[in-house]
Amino acid sequence: MSQIVVPTLGHRLQSIPRSWQRLTALCIAAPAGLIVLACIGMLTWSYATARIRAPHDEQHVLELQEKARTDAAFASELADEQAMQTEFRQQRAAKDARITLMLLLASTAFVASMKWLVSLRDRFVPLQSQFVQLRLPPRAPAAAGSRSSALRRPESGEVSAIDLSHVDRIVAEIGRSAEAAIPILQAIQSIYRYLPDDALHRVCELTEITPAQIAGTSSFYKQLRRTPIGEHFVRVCHGTACHVAGARQVTDELRRHLEIPEGADTDTQQRFTLDEVACLGCCSLAPVLMIDEHTSGRLTSLSAYDALQTFLTEQAS
Ligand code: FES
Incomplete structure (x- = not known):
């Protein structure tokens, strides 16, 4: 079913070139800042003269x-003197109220335009920023027919990380603006099953997206992977029912059998990626695991690995 997308102000702004957006924001921020300073000066002068x-x-x-x-x-x-002083105080109060209102409006415009400017700033983040830097290793020489060491097992629908034509196509379809970072990364992951460094280098070359933005986005969203995924994806449920029924022991035993290194989620052969997930929706079978789309339940730390072997045998037959 087709989805109707109603363009919002944000969408319309995204269609305006960044240079124009930046110029517009500056044209608002500069006079607004001057008005703020002028209002503060007038209020200070009014207060000082009144005190004197x-x-x-x-x-x-x-x-x-x-x-x-x-x-x-x-x-x-x-009586005349008192009336004159009263009128002076009333006029001064009315004038101060007008200046204060102008100050509030100008401050709002100044803050909003500065926030707008800051949101457009990411393309100016220096690549060697000490604080948010994407540590992309130097790209490996793309020898014809060679494979990236990151994809040693490209079976199961994976494609070579050095086949960057996919990235070129994705960028051409989605766009080159910084706002396109998330859909571009999702599309790249849907092809390579993770975010290869070569592909990320290519994205930075082709778009306004900076290495810092890619680093921030890919580390913020858990579903975006920076490391290769295994051939099979094993999800061990750690919902309440499964946790009580021994999900921790199941996970630990699988890690031991699959020889997954400490701190990693994928074995060195990149055959299995092990993940701990929330309730899989079949708590009566706790503890439960899913191997790709196959579910096994009522497991123990001993039978979990057997379930894995059974799955592989069925796959092979
Ligand atoms: S808690 Fe594991 S399936 Fe519900």
């Missing part, structure tokens, strides 16, 4: 009150 004038006004009123006690002719002058 207040003692003189009070003193003048006191003097008139003193004179009005002995001479009634000063009473009207006192």
